[in-house]
Amino acid sequence: MSRPSPTDSPAPETQFEEGTSVHGGRPTFGLRRYQDEGQPIVVLYELLPAEQAHARRERHERRGRSITIKEFNELFDDPPMIHARGAEWDDWAAMKVARLSGSRLQSVLPVIREALGEAGIEHSPVSSTEGGEVFVPERVGVKLALAFVGVKDLRRVDRMRGLSRGIARMSTEECYYWHAKTRSPTSPNGVKALRTLLTDHIN
Template sequence: MAEADAGHVQRALDAVISAVRASGHRPSALAPHRPNPIALSETAGVRLALTLLTIAPLSRPDRIQAVTSGIAAMSVEETYYWYALSTGPSSQRARRALRVYLSGT
């Protein structure tokens, strides 16, 4: 699981919309006044959580775009692998490694 404030969600809006669509919902289901959470499929939720966890400390738009595009292009197995590393005991190091791997800096 991952939590994100409005700023992080805005930076990862494409990933949020992709997760909503992949879970069988329309993008119009996203609304600030929505009373209930949107149920995501496991795969879409893992991909979105990995995106939000990885871009959290980033501020440069080019790096954010590189990371979100890289995660979107990953296979399901690779996404689960990086998610497991990013939520494990050395999660900060794994997230940093993924940011470097995907953005090249």
């Protein structure tokens, strides 16, 4: 797997407990699982101050991309206060990364279980129950975001599984590099490049 050079790879934020130093230890991603007509759905959200979320949406809209943003308290009934050290969430937003179901969700579940397990976070609320929430630090969320956006529009199960396996093997540095490419409004082909890297060998 090709690795980014030190010169073009964005430096990850310093990790602090279960979040980042920038946001005072808050988790910066949230997973929410629910049932829709008997079908399990898992949605990954990035958590950030509402002002930053709306500014990012404006940048993407100028490039013709749409982003769904909701108030944190509109989605999550049980804020992760233990991880956030008692912080308030009133001025925070949840920006949807991707919504998965069916074979796409099944292909990503191993990545969810492994990434959360390595971080010491219980994955069952979003991997094996009818509904639940899990909040994760940035380094975990970045890896999950790659898996979610990578499989979102794939049709072949073998490619979904191949992409998920490739992301599971990525180092933290590689995940941050590809996350920056796939979410940047100035890099419209970032997701396509990621899929080519991890699935182009699958005929």
